Amino acid sequence: MEYGSPTKRSKSKGKVGVDYDTSRFTGKNAENLFNKVWIRNGAVLERKLNLVALENTGISFVQNFTTRGWINLAKFKAESVLTLCQEFMANIKHEPETEQGKEKLCSWVRGKKLKVTPDTFTEIFEIPREENLEFAFSNVGMPDLAVVSQELLLEGNEWDGEVQCNKTCLKDKYLILFLFSCHSLLPLKRTVSMNVARARLLWEIGTGKTIDLPRIMFLSLCATYKASDKRGSVPFTGFLTELFKRSGVHIPLDFIRIEPEGPIDRASLSRSEGQRKKRKLEEEAQEGSAIGMGELKEAILNLGKEMSKQMSEFREEVNTRLSSLKEESSRHTVMLQDMKGM
Secondary structure, three states, rough: OOOOOOOOOOOOOOOOOOOOOOOOOOOOOHHHHHHHHHHHHOOOOOOOOOHHHHOOOOOOOOOEEEEEOOOOHHHHHOOOHHHHHHHHHHHHOOOOOOOOOEEEEEEEOEEEEEEEOHHHHHHOOOOOOOOOOEEEOOEEEOOOHHHHHHHHHHOOOOOOOOOOHHHEEEEEHHHHHHHHHHHHOOOOOOOOOHHHHHHHHHHHHOOOOOOOHHHHHHHHHHHHHHOOOOOEEOOOOHHHHHHHHHHHOOOOOOOOOOOOOHHHHHHHHHHHHHHHHHHHHHHHHHHHHHHHHHHHHHHHHHHHHHHHHHHHHHHHHHHHHHHHHHHHHHHHHHOOOOOOOH
């Protein structure tokens, strides 16, 4: 594979020239994929989890994360160079290997070949692999959704999994965990609702089950590449940027660097509490509106009946009056005729 300046023409493999930027892409297809899909995708930035602040508010993850060896993951903070992350996704060669024990994904960034495996996540996030798993993500050996929902959702909320579950239905503990998962575990652009797979991940973490998180993260990265969604997002941008640095990828000084967002803490919960109240008011308004519409329809029906009755009475009164006028007119006519005869 040859790489050069954007204007350089490659003569490798017997070709007179190539019509793609050889300094950035491994081929024309990769360049097209970049322009059609990945350049449209924004970054999902990893966010720290403020364990101490949450502990002070009664939401405890310290023991859970310490036991799992995830403390450094909760503290992970790294800048993101989105352009290079987008190029990485576009340059992924072949289909990533996802078979257990053979996981591997290969790509190129600015002439550097990069290989990603679950162990890469272990090294950069400093989190361990797990071998003795209680449940294999995302559904092997998992309990019924009803059991998961009972653990995750606020009292009075039910979820059948047919549609995504709004985050405002989650208990505080799982709402925080949901937000953390959307940024750092299973990156998601819209942190509004969750599917069954994410719900199961939250249940596994919250109830202390052993999982192989590095492998889950790797599979998430592969799934994002396979989807190649124009309306999607680039996951693990802080992780990828750190990988570029460790691999010696040249990052030009004028490239835009995205700084990580603030940590997930009590303020994140407060914003969601406001959304909960708003959602409840909207539901009550809809219920009230439905009740009001029923009352309005009944009132309109009664008004129609009343108006129909009044119109009937009015017609009867008019007809009676006309008959009376006709009789009176007839009498007057007879009287005039009698007067003329005299």
